[in-house]
Amino acid sequence: MLMLSGIQHYRFCPRQWALAYVEQQWQDNHLTILGNQLHRKVDDPLTMDCSRGVVHLRSVALVSRSLGVSGIADVLELTPATDDANAIRVPKYDGLWHATPIEYKHGRPKSDASDDAQLCAQAICLEEMYGIRLTYGEIYYERTRHRKAVELTDDLRALVCNLVAEMHELYATGTTPSARWTSKCKSCSLKDLCMVGDLRRATSVQHYLNQLTIDEETT
Numbered sequence: 001m002l003m004l005s006g007i008q009h010y011r012f013c014p015r016q017w018a019l020a021y022v023e024q025q026w027q028d029n030h031l032t033i034l035g036n037q038l039h040r041k042v043d044d045p046l047t048m049d050c051s052r053g054v055v056h057l058r059s060v061a062l063v064s065r066s067l068g069v070s071g072i073a074d075v076l077e078l079t080p081a082t083d084d085a086n087a088i089r090v091p092k093y094d095g096l097w098h099a100t101p102i103e104y105k106h107g108r109p110k111s112d113a114s115d116d117a118q119l120c121a122q123a124i125c126l127e128e129m130y131g132i133r134l135t136y137g138e139i140y141y142e143r144t145r146h147r148k149a150v151e152l153t154d155d156l157r158a159l160v161c162n163l164v165a166e167m168h169e170l171y172a173t174g175t176t177p178s179a180r181w182t183s184k185c186k187s188c189s190l191k192d193l194c195m196v197g198d199l200r201r202a203t204s205v206q207h208y209l210n211q212l213t214i215d216e217e218t219t
Contacts, residue, residue, distance in 0.1 A: 002167055004071025007160065008122050010167050016190050017167065018176040025193050043110055055093055062125035067164045073122045075102040076079060078136075086132040099126060101137040108143045113156070115139050117152035117163060120156045 002091035003021060010017035019025045055078040063070040081087035087096035101122040105115055119137045127134055138147045150156075170177070185191050 001063070001068055001072045002124070002164070002171060004069045004121055005118065006167065007069070007163055008114045008118040008179050010163055011112060011117050013036055013182075013184060013188065014166070014170070015177045015179060016196060018170055019193055021167075022171055022174060022176060025190070035101050044204060050086065054078065055090070055097065057090070062122055062129070064121070064125040064128050066128060067121065067124060067161070068168060069125070069164060071120060071122075071125075073101050073126075074104045076100070076126075077102055086134070088130045088132060099130070099132070099134070101134075102147070103137070103139045104142070105139055106142045108141055109139070109148050113159065116150045116156060117160050119150050120160045121164070123152050124157065 006017050006021045009020060017059040022188070025027040030142065036213055057078065058074065060073040060076045061070075062073055076095070078088075078090060079100070081096040081098045084096065088093075088099055090097055101119060103115065105117045105153045115168065116139070119139055123137050126132065134152055136152055137150050139150060140147050169175075186193075188194070
């Protein structure tokens, strides 16, 4: 079983994921620390609040045999259900409930679907565990203080399956993808361990030496 949280890291950068989950290397920066602080407030498993008929379960254990992943959902929001269609039963709370996974993130919505993929994987876990079908989940972004609804489309589900298959292959072979500088590297907490900065500088030096050679040949 791979860690479900790794899907977001892999979508962000396969090398970052491999450094953290295959090589077991990690280094925090201010962004990861802020994210950890947010999750410490959200993920208290002993906190189960119920207001206006809506129940919030925290740090819910998840597993998917088909994906080969396991992990934790930050919050599982339960709303009363009127029939058995896609409804679940929960200990300590009578009746039927519709479940919505809610993931908490410190920053803002991303354009690379990394957060959406992680949320979709959580939904797939819930579907397998309870024999239901979910149509959407939500991501709460601390910076905007708003929830973003994520439709669990066939394309998003296919993306998750492809990402997880690639992760399993790299994990099984112990492979760490090569470093490649992108704009994402600036905010990555592992950029020093990754040494992508050294690669970038080496590339610049090589370009400089190549240019000297060209100049000498033309003079």
